[in-house]
Amino acid sequence: MEMISVKNYDELSKKACELLVNQVKNSDSSVLGLATGSTPEGLYQQLINEYRNGHVSFGHVTTFNLDEYAGVAADDPNSYRYYMNEKFFNHIDLPDEQAYLPPGDAVDLEKECHDYETLIADSGYVDLQVLGLGLNGHIGFNEPGTPFDSRTHVVELDESTREANARFFPSIDDVPKKALTMGIGTIMESRQVVLLVSGSKKADAVKQLVHGKVTEDFPASILQKHQNVTLITDEAALSKL
Numbered sequence: 001m002e003m004i005s006v007k008n009y010d011e012l013s014k015k016a017c018e019l020l021v022n023q024v025k026n027s028d029s030s031v032l033g034l035a036t037g038s039t040p041e042g043l044y045q046q047l048i049n050e051y052r053n054g055h056v057s058f059g060h061v062t063t064f065n066l067d068e069y070a071g072v073a074a075d076d077p078n079s080y081r082y083y084m085n086e087k088f089f090n091h092i093d094l095p096d097e098q099a100y101l102p103p104g105d106a107v108d109l110e111k112e113c114h115d116y117e118t119l120i121a122d123s124g125y126v127d128l129q130v131l132g133l134g135l136n137g138h139i140g141f142n143e144p145g146t147p148f149d150s151r152t153h154v155v156e157l158d159e160s161t162r163e164a165n166a167r168f169f170p171s172i173d174d175v176p177k178k179a180l181t182m183g184i185g186t187i188m189e190s191r192q193v194v195l196l197v198s199g200s201k202k203a204d205a206v207k208q209l210v211h212g213k214v215t216e217d218f219p220a221s222i223l224q225k226h227q228n229v230t231l232i233t234d235e236a237a238l239s240k241l
């Protein structure tokens with residue numbers, strides 16, 4: 001695992017932006033894996049700036065998001081589709097039909113999970129996957145205990161994850177109990193992973209990620225076995241290392 005340590009969140013976002021722009025510029029058909037949550041917001045803003053300055057185009061990019069809440073429609077402000085539109089897609093030249101998220105409001109969620117895997121495979125798999133890190137080590141919505149060989153599937157969210165994400169909802173009761181997420185096996189197939197971790201709240205998780213044993217009890221630990229992971233952290237996230 002390559003580790004890049006930067007001073008603060010702003011530098012973290014710029015460094016991540018550099019890696020994504022490199023990927024997009026050096027290939028005429030990149031497949032990007034994208035994440036939601038607070039951490040990548042700065043990265044998306046940096047990428048929008050690069051696009052506006054004419055430094056990069058997303059016309060030939062395909063994107064696959066990691067996850068989506070179950071039972072939440074695309075136009076619901078709490079959906080991850082809405083988040084992606086607002087924070088990134090609406091501001092760049094990525095064609096709508098090249099931006100995929102698992103459809104959270106579909107009738108047959110299991111079928112959608114299966115189809116999502118097929119779509120990723122048909123696109124040639126993910127070149128660069130952006131990841132955030134949950135406090136309990138989750139990646140995507142793969143909670144502790146998820147098998148390392150899991151594929152895109154429907155998950156029951158941990159209470160701790162629902163509490164961590166309640167800040168985006170009117171109350172904890174409004175946070176969905178289920179979600180669709182790429183599996184850990186799916187994530188591990190991406191050719192490059194860029195893992196972004198910021199802030200002192202994540203310091204214990206970073207310590208476990210880097211020095212802990214590889215166990216399904218801490219899903220992100222499997223990244224120790226991936227051939228091409230870049231962990232970008234700010235000083236606060238490294239404070240317990």
Ligand SMILES: O=P(O)(O)OC[C@H]1O[C@](O)(CO)[C@@H](O)[C@@H]1O
Pocket residue numbers: 035036037038039040067131132133134135139140141161164165
């Ligand atoms: O970046 P944040 O908001 O700390 O979230 C970390 C992780 O938790 C999730 O938001 C899911 O709870 C992921 O999408 C994200 O990568």
